[in-house]
Amino acid sequence: xxxxxxxxxxxxxxxxxxxxxxxxxxxxxxxxxxxxxxxxxxxxxxxxxxxxxxxxxxxxxxxxxxxxxxxxxxxxxxxxxxxxxxxxxxxxxxxxxxxxxxxxxxxxxxxxxxxxxxxxxxxxxxxxxxxxxxxxxxxxxxxxxxxxxxxxxxxxxxxxxxxxxxxxxxxxxxxxxxxxxxxxxxxxxxxxxxxxxxxxxxxxxxxxxxxxxxxxxxxxxxxxxxxxxxxxxxxxxxxxxxxxxxxxxxxxxxxxxxxxxxxxxxxxxxxxxxxxxxxxxxxxxxxxxxxxxxxxxxxxxxxxxxxxxxxxxxxxxxxxxxxxxxxxxxxxxxxxxxxxxxxxxxxxxxxxxxxxxxxxxxxxxxxxxxxxxxxxxxxxxxxxxxxxxxxxxxxxxxxxxxxxxxxxxxxxxxxxxxxxxxxxxxxxxxxxxxxxxxxxxxxxxxxxxxxxxxxxxxxxxxxxxxxxxxxxxxxxxxxxxx
Amino acid sequence: xxxxxxxxxxxxxxxxxxxxxxxxxxxxxxxxxxxxxxxxxxxxxxxxxxxxxxxxxxxxxxxxxxxxxxxxxxxxxxxxxxxxxxxxxxxxxxxxxxxxxxxxxxxxxxxxxxxxxxxxxxxxxxxxxxxxxxxxxxxxxxxxxxxxxxxxxxxxxxxxxxxxxxxxxxxxxxxxxxxxxxxxxxxxxxxxxxxxxxxxxxxxxxxxxxxxxxxxxxxxxxxxxxxxxxxxxxxxxxxxxxxxxxxxxxxxxxxxxxxxxxxxxxxxxxxxxxxxxxxxxxxxxxxxxxxxxxxxxxxx
Numbered sequence: 001x002x003x004x005x006x007x008x009x010x011x012x013x014x015x016x017x018x019x020x021x022x023x024x025x026x027x028x029x030x031x032x033x034x035x036x037x038x039x040x041x042x043x044x045x046x047x048x049x050x051x052x053x054x055x056x057x058x059x060x061x062x063x064x065x066x067x068x069x070x071x072x073x074x075x076x077x078x079x080x081x082x083x084x085x086x087x088x089x090x091x092x093x094x095x096x097x098x099x100x101x102x103x104x105x106x107x108x109x110x111x112x113x114x115x116x117x118x119x120x121x122x123x124x125x126x127x128x129x130x131x132x133x134x135x136x137x138x139x140x141x142x143x144x145x146x147x148x149x150x151x152x153x154x155x156x157x158x159x160x161x162x163x164x165x166x167x168x169x170x171x172x173x174x175x176x177x178x179x180x181x182x183x184x185x186x187x188x189x190x191x192x193x194x195x196x197x198x199x200x201x202x203x204x205x206x207x208x209x210x211x212x213x214x215x216x217x218x219x220x221x222x223x224x225x226x227x228x229x230x231x232x233x234x235x236x237x238x239x240x241x242x243x244x245x246x247x248x249x250x251x252x253x254x255x256x257x258x259x260x261x262x263x264x265x266x267x268x269x270x271x272x273x274x275x276x277x278x279x280x281x282x283x284x285x286x287x288x289x290x291x292x293x294x295x296x297x298x299x300x301x302x303x304x305x306x307x308x309x310x311x312x313x314x315x316x317x318x319x320x321x322x323x324x325x326x327x328x329x330x331x332x333x334x335x336x337x338x339x340x341x342x343x344x345x346x347x348x349x350x351x352x353x354x355x356x357x358x359x360x361x362x363x364x365x366x367x368x369x370x371x372x373x374x375x376x377x378x379x380x381x382x383x384x385x386x387x388x389x390x391x392x393x394x395x396x397x398x399x400x401x402x403x404x405x406x407x408x409x410x411x412x413x414x415x416x417x418x419x420x421x422x423x424x425x426x427x428x429x430x431x432x433x434x435x436x437x438x439x440x441x442x443x444x445x446x447x448x449x450x451x452x453x454x455x456x457x458x459x460x461x462x463x464x465x466x467x468x469x470x471x472x473x474x475x476x477x478x479x480x481x482x
Numbered sequence: 483x484x485x486x487x488x489x490x491x492x493x494x495x496x497x498x499x500x501x502x503x504x505x506x507x508x509x510x511x512x513x514x515x516x517x518x519x520x521x522x523x524x525x526x527x528x529x530x531x532x533x534x535x536x537x538x539x540x541x542x543x544x545x546x547x548x549x550x551x552x553x554x555x556x557x558x559x560x561x562x563x564x565x566x567x568x569x570x571x572x573x574x575x576x577x578x579x580x581x582x583x584x585x586x587x588x589x590x591x592x593x594x595x596x597x598x599x600x601x602x603x604x605x606x607x608x609x610x611x612x613x614x615x616x617x618x619x620x621x622x623x624x625x626x627x628x629x630x631x632x633x634x635x636x637x638x639x640x641x642x643x644x645x646x647x648x649x650x651x652x653x654x655x656x657x658x659x660x661x662x663x664x665x666x667x668x669x670x671x672x673x674x675x676x677x678x679x680x681x682x683x684x685x686x687x688x689x690x691x692x693x694x695x696x697x698x699x700x701x702x703x704x705x706x707x708x709x710x711x712x713x714x715x716x717x718x719x720x721x722x723x724x725x726x727x728x729x730x731x732x733x734x735x736x737x738x739x740x741x742x743x744x745x746x747x748x749x750x751x752x753x754x755x756x757x758x759x760x761x762x763x764x765x766x767x768x769x770x771x772x773x774x775x776x777x778x779x780x781x782x
Contacts, residue, residue, distance in 0.1 A: 105529050127750060131529035293725075297618055441749050457732055473548045474749055 051096060057082035057089035063370045067092045068107075068115040070100050073357060076391065077171075077378050088370060101127075108133050108364060116365040117374065120168060120358045122158055126437040128168075129161035134360035135368060137166040142372050144169070147380055154430040155398045159358055168360035169379040171388065172327075173398045175426035176230035176352040177345045179328055180321040182415055185344070188217045188320075194417060198346035201321075204251040207349060211264040220317045223268040223275045223283075224291055225259040225454075227323040228252065229447075230352040236434040237442045243471055243480045248350065253450050260288060260454040266317055267291040272300035273307045279322070280337030284314030292455055325354035326396040326423045329411070333394060336413060343414045345422055351429040396423045438475060445470045522756035528746075532753065539757030548733075549758065552741040553765070555645065555734060559720065560713030562649035563656075568705065570653070571660035576690060579668040592665065595658035603655075607722035610651050614638055638723055641734045648720050648735060652713075660705050667701035668694060703777045707770050714766050715739055738762050 056078040067074050069092060078090040093115070095103055101124055107115070108131070120128050128134060137144035144166040148156070152173045159168040178201050182192035189200055189210075200210040207228070211221040222228070235246045259265050267286040268274035274283040289295035298310045322328065332343065359378060361371045377384055385402040388395060394411065396419075397403065403424045410416040448470075449463040458466070468480050522539055524532035543549055574595070578585050598606070613621050614637040622634040637647050671694070679689045695702075720735040721743075738758065746755030 109529055127527070127529070130527070133529075295617055452732070469547060473546050474744075476542060 052094045055091045061089035062087045065090045066115040067117040069119045070097050081377050113364050113366050116367045116371045118362050123440050134167035135363050151398045152427045154432040157432040168358035170356050170358045171379045173396050173427045174325040174353045174356040176325045178321050178348045179345050182344045183342045184320050194344050194346040201348050203349050204255040214320050215264050219320050220266045221320050222265045223278050223319050224265045225256045226270045230323050230354050231348040231350045234350040238436045238438050243478050256450050257454045276335050278319035279335040282316040282318050284311035285317050329394045340413050518756045521753050522760045524753045526753040527750045528752045539754050543757050543761045552736045552738045556737040559645050559649045563652040564709055566653035567657045570657040571664050574661045575664040595661050598655045599659050603718035607719050639731050641732050645734050667698045671697045
C-alpha cells in the first residue's frame with residue numbers, strides 16, 4: 001500500500017512537470033534583432049523587414065521591368081524614373097535580406113526571366129559573378145567601359161568579376177569613418193578639428209590610449225568594442241591562396257580585448273536601444289555580462305522605457321564616438337536630437353567600407369535594354385545623383401562629378417563639416433583588390449576568436465589555433481602557416 | 483474469361499489510386515536523395531554547373547577534425563538523452579503494466595505524457611532558455627531558494643552543463659512517445675504469461691526481466707533505432723539554444739547537421755554538405771545494422 005502512495009506521487013509529479021511546462025510561456029531576445037536593425041539602417045529610405053512590392057508607372061505601359069532588391073531605395077528611384085519614362089512600368093520587390101540570396105539563386109538557377117534587375121551587396125557579389133547571374137556590361141549595346149573613371153574607383157572595381165568584366169554598378173559609396181562629439185573632443189583632447197582628432201584614431205594602439213583618456217575624463221570612447229568592426233584591417237585575408245594574418249589584425253584583436261576587459265566602453269551593442277540613445281545624450285554604463293548576453297536582467301533590445309527602468313540605478317556616461325560607413329550620416333540625422341551640430345567625422349585606423357547596393361541586369365532578362373536604361377539612370381546620371389542627395393538627405397553618391405559639385409556643402413549636424421569631400425578622400429584610400437570571397441567566413445572566425453579570448457573562454461594561443469583549424473576545415477584549399 | 487479481364491482491369495485501377503503518393507514520394511523524397519548522392523561527388527556551390535571531383539569530399543569529411551567533434555557532440559547528447567528517455571518510459575511502463583497495481587486512468591496519463599511532443603521545437607527551446615536562464619531563470623531561483631546552490635548555475639553557457647541539459651530537454655520531449663509505444667507493446671503480451679508467473683511466485687523484477695523485456699524486444703529495437711535516426715540528425719533544439727551560432731558555448735552544442743548547415747547554407751559548399759549528409763547516413767546505417775544484430779538476435 002505504501003508503494004502505491006509513492007507511485008501515485010511519482011505519476012502526479014511527472015504529470016505536473018509536463019503540464020506546468022505547457023502552461024508557462026517563453027519569451028526570448030533574438031539576436032536577429034541586431035541583423036534586422038542593421039539592414040534597416042543600411043537602407044536610406046524606411047525599410048520594412050518583410051517582402052513588399054511597389055509598382056511605379058501605368059499598368060498599360062509598353063515595357064514592364066521587375067526589380068528584386070533588399071531596401072526600399074530602388075522603389076524611390078523607380079518612382080522618379082517613370083516620371084520621365086511614361087512607357088515603362090517598374091515593379092520593385094523588396095526582399096528580406098536573410099532570404100534574398102536564396103530567392104535569387106532559386107529564380108535564376110530555375111531559368112526564370114523575372115527579375116530583370118537584381119542587386120548585390122559586396123559580400124555576395126563574387127558568388128553572383130561566379131554563378132554568371134549578371135549580364136556583361138562591357139559588351140554591346142552597353143559598352144560600360146566608356147564610363148570608366150566617372151564612378152569612384154573602389155565601387156567601379158567592386159562591380160567587376162575576377163576577369164575584369166563590368167557586371168554591376170552602385171549609385172553610392174560607403175567608406176567608413178569615425179563620427180565623434182566635437183564638444184567632448186575639445187574638452188578632453190583640446191581640439192575638435194577632424195584632422196587633429198583623426199590623429200587620436202590613427203592606429204589601434206593610439207585608439208586604446210585615447211579610450212583610456214576618455215574614461216579618465218568620465219566619458220566612454222565607444223558604446224562597445226563592436227564599433228571598430230569596420231576598421232578591422234587593411235590587408236587581404238587570403239593572398240596567393242595563403243592565409244594572411246598580419247600584425248595589424250593582431251593589434252586589432254588586442255584593441256578589442258582591452259576595450260572590453262578594461263571597461264573602456266559602455267558595453268552597449270551596436271543597434272541596441274542604448275546605442276541609439278547615446279547619440280543624443282547620456283546612457284547608463286552596462287556590464288560585460290549584459291553585452292555578451294549572459295545577464296538578461298537588462299534587455300538592450302527592449303523599448304526605451306523598459307530599458308531605462310531596468311538600468312535606473314546604473315552610473316551614466318556620454319559616448320564619444322561611433323565607427324560607421326557613410327550611411328551612418330542618415331542614422332545620426334534621425335537620432336542626434338539636441339547634440340545636432342556638435343558632431344564631426346574623421347578617419348579611422350584603417351580604410352574600410354560597409355555595404356552598398358550594386359545594381360546589375362539578370363542574364364536571363366528579356367528586357368535588357370530597358371533595364372540598362374534604368375541602371376544608367378540610377379548610377380551614371382548627374383541629375384539623378386543630385387536629386388538623390390536631396391531626396392535621401394545626405395546619402396553619399398558614387399558619381400565623382402556630383403561629389404565634386406557638392407564638395408563645399410556644409411553639413412550642419414557636423415558643425416558645418418564638408419562631408420562629401422571627406423568621404424571621397426576616404427573612398428580613394430580603399431583598395432578593393434584586398435577584398436576576397438573568403439572575407440565573411442574568415443572575418444567571423446576571427447571575431448569568434450576575439451570573443452572567446454575577451455570573455456575568458458579560452459587563452460589567446462588556443463583561440464588563435466582554433467581559428468586556424470576553423471579556416472582550414474572551412475576552406476581546405478587555403479594554405480596556413482602557423 | 484470475362485471475370486479474368488475484369489480482375490485485370492481492377493488491378494490497373496489500383497495503380498491509378500497510388501499515383502498521387504508515388505509522384506509526391508518520387509519528387510520530394512527519391513529525387514532529392516539521389517540528387518544529394520550525385521552532388522556529394524561534385525564541388526557544387528549552389529549555383530552554376532556541378533563539377534565531378536570523385537571521392538575528394540568524402541576524404542575531406544573523414545579527415546575533418548570538426549566533423550568528428552560534431553559527431554561526438556551529437557553522440558554524447560543523444561546518449562544521455564536515450565538513457566533518460568527510455569529509462570523513464572520503461573519505469574512508467576512497469577508501473578502501468580503491473581497487474582497488481584491495477585492503475586487507472588491510463589489514457590489520461592498517456593495523453594499528458596505525450597503533450598511535450600506536440601509543442602514545436604522552437605517553443606520548447608525558448609521555454610527552456612527562459613527557465614534555465616543564468617541569473618533570472620526560475621530553475622536557478624528555485625535551487626537557490628531551497629539552498630541547493632548558493633550561486634546561480636549557468637546551465638546553457640558552460641561546456642560541462644549545456645550538452646547534458648540539451649539531452650534532458652530532448653528526453654523530456656520524447657519520453658511520452660516511447661512510453662506509448664512500449665505500453666502498446668506490453669498490452670500486446672498475453673496476460674496469461676503474467677498470471678502464470680505470478681502463480682509460480684515470480685517477483686516484480688523476475689517478471690520484468692524474464693517476461694516483459696524478452697517479449698518486448700522487437701518494440702525496444704524499434705524505439706531504439708528510430709531514436710537513433712532522429713537523434714543523430716538533431717538540429718533544432720541545439721541550434722536554437724546556442725542562438726544560431728556555431729554551437730556556443732565553445733562549439734559544445736554543434737551537432738553534425740548544424741555542421742552540415744554551415745557548409746550548405748553559409749559558405750556555399752553544397753557538394754561538401756552533401757558528402758557530410760551521406761557520411762552521416764552511412765554511420766546511421768552501420769549502427770542500425772549492429773543494433774539489429776545484437777538486440778534482435780535471440781528472437782530466432
